[in-house]
Structures are given as structure tokens and as C-alpha cells.
Amino acid sequence: xEETHHLVLTKLAERSLQEKVIGRNRDGIxxxxxxxxxxxxxxxxxxxxxxxxxxxGWKKRYGNGDGSNYKYEMYLRIVYSRRxxxxxxxxxxxxxxxxxxxxxxxxxxxxxTLATVxxxxxxxxxxxAIPLSNDFIGYSEINIPDNxxxxxxxxxxxxxxxxxxxxxxxxxxxxxxxxxxxxxLIGPPGCGKSDIAGSFKAALGxxxxxxxxxxxxxxxxxxxELAEREILPRVLVxxxxxxxxxxxxxxxxxxxxxxxxxxxxxxxxxxxxxxxxFAIATVNNHELFGKxxxxxxSSRFSNKIWFKRPSRETLELILQREVQKVSGDFAWISPAxxxxxxxxxxxxxxxxxICLCGRDKLITGDYQEMLRQTSEFVPEEIxxxx
Numbered sequence: 001x002e003e004t005h006h007l008v009l010t011k012l013a014e015r016s017l018q019e020k021v022i023g024r025n026r027d028g029i030x031x032x033x034x035x036x037x038x039x040x041x042x043x044x045x046x047x048x049x050x051x052x053x054x055x056x057g058w059k060k061r062y063g064n065g066d067g068s069n070y071k072y073e074m075y076l077r078i079v080y081s082r083r084x085x086x087x088x089x090x091x092x093x094x095x096x097x098x099x100x101x102x103x104x105x106x107x108x109x110x111x112x113t114l115a116t117v118x119x120x121x122x123x124x125x126x127x128x129a130i131p132l133s134n135d136f137i138g139y140s141e142i143n144i145p146d147n148x149x150x151x152x153x154x155x156x157x158x159x160x161x162x163x164x165x166x167x168x169x170x171x172x173x174x175x176x177x178x179x180x181x182x183x184x185l186i187g188p189p190g191c192g193k194s195d196i197a198g199s200f201k202a203a204l205g206x207x208x209x210x211x212x213x214x215x216x217x218x219x220x221x222x223x224x225e226l227a228e229r230e231i232l233p234r235v236l237v238x239x240x241x242x243x244x245x246x247x248x249x250x251x252x253x254x255x256x257x258x259x260x261x262x263x264x265x266x267x268x269x270x271x272x273x274x275x276x277x278f279a280i281a282t283v284n285n286h287e288l289f290g291k292x293x294x295x296x297x298s299s300r301f302s303n304k305i306w307f308k309r310p311s312r313e314t315l316e317l318i319l320q321r322e323v324q325k326v327s328g329d330f331a332w333i334s335p336a337x338x339x340x341x342x343x344x345x346x347x348x349x350x351x352x353x354i355c356l357c358g359r360d361k362l363i364t365g366d367y368q369e370m371l372r373q374t375s376e377f378v379p380e381e382i383x384x385x386x
Contacts, residue, residue, distance in 0.1 A: 029100060092139075210226075242284065
């Protein structure tokens, strides 16, 4: 399936513009609009060299009658092309037009005006409703790559957790995002929660995923971010969600429920926007998470996925991976794990630290003696003075 839309931009000028300047303006506008996710979805904005006037992609007129000496017209087109005959999402097209309008108006782009779209005068929606109509909501397209599993090859023992998140993502895709089974990744620090969330972001692409750090996010900042984006991501990742102030996360209650919108009224504007986002949140303290917003926030995450500290066998695989990175000796691994077993250390970050700092001295026992002398708590049976 293929369709083409024609855009005309105009600019009034007192002096004649150089062709290379117009070219730079045009390239800047186009580069602002085009993104990798739009290209994957079949959309592209480009110069229209087949406009009726000439083959340069722009036209200079004289004596506009309003005091300016010249009126320039620039011709662009937005093309949608898919081999699978999937119908175009017109929300995306409208969002691209808005992006052309706002980008072209910037001084660095030459201060052009989007005059017509397909021969009809273009009118920007009322900016005081950023925006009120769903017609101008566009989303990044989600594509689960063929090599999806390769993004998680560095993780061990977490296949069930990865698969559950993937299946929830697929449920959203199959239902056109009417079903959004938000995932709370729950477990102690160092068990792979953040690593999995980051790997999903890498697999789906930067433009498909928006990440908030709950400890540094404000409600006003989050609403502004979501309201002003012309193309919204489909996936929202919130790190350490339980550490945020309740007020800072209040916007999520509406975003993550069936309403799927943000709404805020100020003296200047009414912000209302469809936000059908699929959320992945990491949680260290489940009890604290359950108390936020009187339990309302936790209830939005119907897909609770628990993580445990890795077994010795899994820790061994992790250490093999880390030792290989530094061309080390696998002989470091067993004594490092023996020490961690005695000390009840299961955090992979601590285990890796002991292994890669101790190295050959773990084999001789010298590093274990250093640890005995410098650790806060050591079981009596393994101390010299116990």
C-alpha cells in the first residue's frame, strides 16, 4: 500500500534567498520529522521535486503586495509505503504535519510556515489543549525483532521473567493496546530487574521506550514530557517506583488505568491527552510499593513478576562471563563462591567485586584473610579471634 500527501510551506522575505540556504532549511525540517520508528512503520517526509512549478523543490514569487519583496514556497511530501498492505495510521500523519509546522517555524530552520496540506489550509490545533483531540496522537510502532532473545544473552536464570514481560507486550500488540497488563518487577537489588528493563529498551529501540527515574521525576515534568511529544512511546519504564513521592506519581494513576490519559487544568491551559502506554516498573520494596496512593498504584500493575537472588550455579555462570571480559582465570571462581556461601552473600554485584578484586589471591587464600580483617560481620567459626 502506498499513499502520498503534499505539503506547501511559505516564507516572506525582503531579500532574495540563496538556494543553498533554502536547501539547509529544508534538510533541517525533514531531519526533525523523520525518525527510525516512523521509517520502520512506513512513513517518510521528503522534498517534493515533482511539484508543478519546477524540479528544485521550491519556488520564488515576486511582489506579494504586503510590503515584502519575495514570497517563497517550499514543497514537501509525506509518503506512506508498506508491502504488507497495512492501512496507514492517520494519527501518525497528523503528528508528522504538526512536527513539520513546529520545526519549520524555528529560526534555525528559516521561520517557514506550513501553509497547506493536500491543498487545504493547515490550521494548528489550539495549543491551549495540548492537544484535546485524539486525531493528533501518534505512537511509536512496536516491533519485536527476530533476534529479540540475543538482547538477553548476558542474563542467566531469568528466562521466565523475560518471557512473561514479552507475553504481556504481545498481549498489548494483539489487542491494539486495549489490554495493557503493566509489569512490576519485584525483588531485592542486584537480581536483574533493571538489567531486564534496559534490555527491553535496547531490543525495542530508544524511540519506543520512555524511561523515568522515580526518584528524580516530578508530576509536572512528566506531564509536560508526555503532553509535548508529537510521537509518544508505547513503553514506559519507571525505575525504583516505590521510592518516589506519592504526588509525583499521581499522574500514573490515570495513565495506567482504562482511561489511559493525562489531564491537568492550569490558568493557561487544559492538558488532556490519550496515553495508551505499557508500563514496566522495578520495585525493591514491595511492602512500600503496596502503600503508595493507598494501594491504587500497585493495583495498576496486574502483572507482578518476582525475582530471587541467583543460585550458586547461576552465580558461577555470571562470574564466568565477567572473568572472560578481563581474560582472567576461571580458578578464581570457586574460592570466591565458597567465601560468599560462608558469608551468605548473594548479591551478584558483591560476588563479582570479590572475584575480580581477589583474583589469584583467592586461590592462595590471601584475599579471604584480607576480607576477614576488613569485613563488618564475619561468622565466629571463620575468624582467628572468635
